[in-house]
Amino acid sequence: MSHLIERLGHQGDGIAAGPVFAPMTLPGERVTGALDGQRLTDVRIEEPSDRRVAPPCRHFKACGGCQLQHADDAFVAEFKEGVVRAALKAHGIETTFLPIATSPAQARRRATFSARRTKKAAMAGFHGRASDVIIEIPDCRLLHPDLMRGIPVAEALAQQAGTRKGALDVAVCLSRNGLDVNASGGKALDGPLRALLAQMAEALDLARLSWDGEVIAMRQAPVQRFGAADVTPPPGAFLQATPQGEAALLADVSAALEGATRVVDLFAGCGTFALPLSEMARVHAVEGDAAMTEAMDAGWRKAQGLKQLSVEARDLFRRPLLPDELAKFDGAVIDPPRAGAEAQMAQLIAAKLPQIAYVSCNPVTFARDAAAAVAAGYRVDAVRVVDQFRWSSHVELVARLTRI
Known part of the structure; x- marks a missing residue:
């Protein structure tokens, strides 16, 4: 049939x-x-x-890392924009769509490899499509060439410190000083394993090696640059997937907040937006992870020529900033996780902030939050789909909301 x-x-x-x-x-x-x-x-x-079209990567049929390599680029752009349009239409919202910003091939600067010991050595790669089978990806067209060096690193870690019971998850990120590696799911840390891992960090020429979030060796600071500031994020900290995607998001966030002099950055991470925005405005950055806010603050203090940046470690799901706390700001950027920011958006709306830049990795929760703003007197001026996860079904966006 x-x-x-x-x-x-x-x-x-x-x-x-x-x-x-x-x-x-x-x-x-x-x-x-x-x-x-x-x-x-x-x-x-x-x-x-x-x-x-013919998939550009020979691993496409088996690997689960990409879903849409069989479609031309224009179709993928239409599909992703269509997902956002449908989410907004469900709430009766119409807006202007700016051209999609698609990251090039071989641009991904972070990935999590699965690695497993074998009888003779180890193997590492991505999980197969709808499977827990590890697919080796020596010719991956998605990852930056320098990030591909993380594959033999993951194999070496699995061989020396993995278990027979399951796969080792090895998160690898490019930094300005080399690979930043955080592994989890392997053997329990003890004295001999710490010594072995420290030796491996040296032999593998890693900037930093962490085990279940604990730093084992830091040969060089795994620095990320946000605007004029150099930041050393804690192990496993969130980072935008590609430099091109980050630049596109930042450009639209900056445009949405043009003229603002006092900005609040909510779900600020390590300062992806807060630090560049502090070149033009005073910024208060709020993030639930205290280690991230500390890294951001340290980066700001070492940078030159930035306006005041204050940081606050606070769980915005449990304790959103309230209208009296928001009254001193004339612009906000909000970049929540997939669940969106229903509680915090309600407070932003109540505070009547004139300009909001909303960055989202979930069109459905973004549309929900945007609908609440529209009902309270805001307009969704423009939306741009930002495709950092090329050839995947994942959709990200940045939107400008203005109080009418």
Whole structure:
């Protein structure tokens, strides 16, 4: 039996009537395969779409890191913008969409590899599609070439300090001084393992090696630059996926807050926005992780020519900033996790801040929060989809909200 693919779901799978989910298919294609519940396996493309292209990476069919390499770039852009449009339409919101900002291939500066000991050595890579099987990715087209050196690092760590029970998760990030590595899921730390890991950090030429978030060795500070400031984030701290994506987000955040002189940065991380914004305004940065706020503050103190930056460690889900605390600001940037910022947005709205820049990794929760703002007298002036996770179904955006 053949199936006509009608649309793509939010995870990037084609959807036919039923519904039937078929990975690596596109709207308009007629496909066949073996039906396993609602999922089509062993998919054969009987009538391909004219939007179909040859995947640029030879690992695409097996690796679960990408979902959309079989579609042309214009289709992927339309799909991601469509996800945001649909989320806003569900709340009756119309706005202007700025051109999508798509990061180039081989631009990802952070990744988490899965690594496992084998009988003779070890292997590392990404999990296969809908599987816990590790797929080796020596020719990955997604990661920065310098980040690819993290694969043999992950293999070495798994071989020496992994367990037979499960895979080692090795988060690797490019810094200005080399690879910043944080591994978890391996052997429990003790004296001999600490000594071994310290030796490995030297042998593998790592800037920093951490084990379950604890720094084992820091040969050089794994510095990230935010505006004019150099910051050494704590192990595992959040970082935008690509430099190009970060630059696109920052440009729109800065434009949204043009003219503001006192800015509050909510869910500020290590200062991705707060530090560059402090070149033009006084900034108060609030983040739930105290180690991140300390790293941001240290970076600001060492930088030159910045306006005042104050930091606060505070759980904004449990204790959002209230209107009396927000009254002294004339602009806000908010970059919450996937759950959005329902409680904090309610307080921003109540405080009647004139300008809000909203950065989101979840169009659904963004649309919910934006709808609350619109109902209270705000306008969504513009939205830009920022595609840092090229060839994936993941959608990020930045929006400008202005009080009417």
